[in-house]
Amino acid sequence: MTADLLVVGAGPTGLSLALQAHHHGARVRVVERRPEMFRPSRALILHPRTLEVLRPLGVTNALLGRADTAPRVNLHLGTHVMDTTLADLALPDTAFPHLSLIRQTDVETVLTRALEGRGVSVERGTELLAAEDQGNHARAFLRSSHGAETIRCTFVVGCDGPDSAVRDCAGIGWRGRPYAEEVVLADLDVGGIPPGAGAQAFAGRQGLLFLFPLGEQATWRLLATRASAGHTVGSVGQPGAVVPEAELHRLLSDAGTNARIERLAWSARVPLRCGIARRFRRGRLFVAGDAAHNYSPATGQGMNAGIQDAVNLGWKLAFAASNSANRPTSGFDAGELALRPGWPSMFRGYLHDDERYEAAFADGWYLTGEVVRRDADGWYWFVGRADDVIKSAGHLIGPFEVESALLEHPAVAEVGVIGRPDPVAGNVVKAFVSLAHGAEPTPELNRTSCSIPTTRSAERPRADGCS
């Protein structure tokens, strides 16, 4: 069967992407090499923004039905214990002004069921072996218990985690490093904590230790950080080698808790790293979620960022695929938001730039520069800024790409890129660089760092200068 989109990986990113693309009229296939749906959850927290972006897909009630939206946490510091509620984040402008504690497995279950309800089943036990951009289509090679299959599709999206096969097939590089810390996960029954108590957080000698009442094979989920043992067994970011019970006892006692392990259901060491793909797309091959970026789970962001990537990318690919196949899209409506001027706080001009002010109006409408799409209920959703590209000598240049290239220079700690008006080119790229500790701002460094974006590939722009 052919498809507009082949989604590789049925983690939270792949499932959300498939749902969003299908919602916008794309024919979607989702392949997942794990034969079973269940795996121990890693993520436990959903952010308000993630619920917001999922709302048009009709899954938020089911998610909230499985979530604790008023989580209580006992913070332990030595003998001091503080009982706190994370219910109210005091965010006035969201329908979900709370943290939601929910297992990743529950998120995946809700998304899988929503897909099934739309007639899309995850093809489990099916592995992507290779993917190729063939110019006017993409080709993917799959393997399952039914044998090998080659499929033709418009796009392939790798939502296949940190060791992404799609990223490798696209020849997309990766920049990152392992963390000095690793995570220990375990599901256990413990004595010494009163029944019905909320999450427990301990600042221990070796790191942080949390007990969440969210175990999947026992009452509690233990999550602890500790110095990495150094050698990585198994995939980064994925539950790996078992942690002996004696080590778990040590972690609990180092954290200063009286909790005793009564039954250990399972445990795993999770090696961690941070990193980012050098680009998120090559031709018809894309990467999203952990395949595109990894960071410490301490930020509680990986699943949230993956879902937000997916919802953003999903409608765009559906739109692009339907255009290339010349088929109508279902209820799709996106473009620059234009407003009728006349509201009391309407701005009256750009300082010293009347021409720019006038250029912001067309046929009596004010063009906001915000790209939005409208959902089935008539709500408008922010997609991006129309002007987040630099137009230079006829080329459209993404500041992000230039920033990513410059960040590869060891002397560059942080960088921000803008377009500087230029009478000939329209704009030239200007980078503001903060140097790494110990690096000196020499003319030689300026020359070499400015040449990086140009040498990286022929399509990259010339950097005008670094400040």
Ligand SMILES: Cc1cc2nc3c(=O)[nH]c(=O)nc-3n(C[C@H](O)[C@H](O)[C@H](O)COP(=O)(O)OP(=O)(O)OC[C@H]3O[C@@H](n4cnc5c(N)ncnc54)[C@H](O)[C@@H]3O)c2cc1C
């Ligand atoms: C200890 C820990 C705690 C965390 N807590 C949080 C948290 O509270 N909040 C949060 O937002 N994030 C958290 N994260 C991060 C979160 O778990 C990940 O960011 C998230 O799982 C990424 O989702 P994904 O769909 O991109 O990738 P994954 O969940 O890794 O899914 C990728 C899928 O692709 C499949 N696959 C891989 N290769 C192939 C192939 N060749 N063919 C077919 N299928 C393939 C895999 O089997 C897998 O199912 C935590 C992570 C860890 C380690």
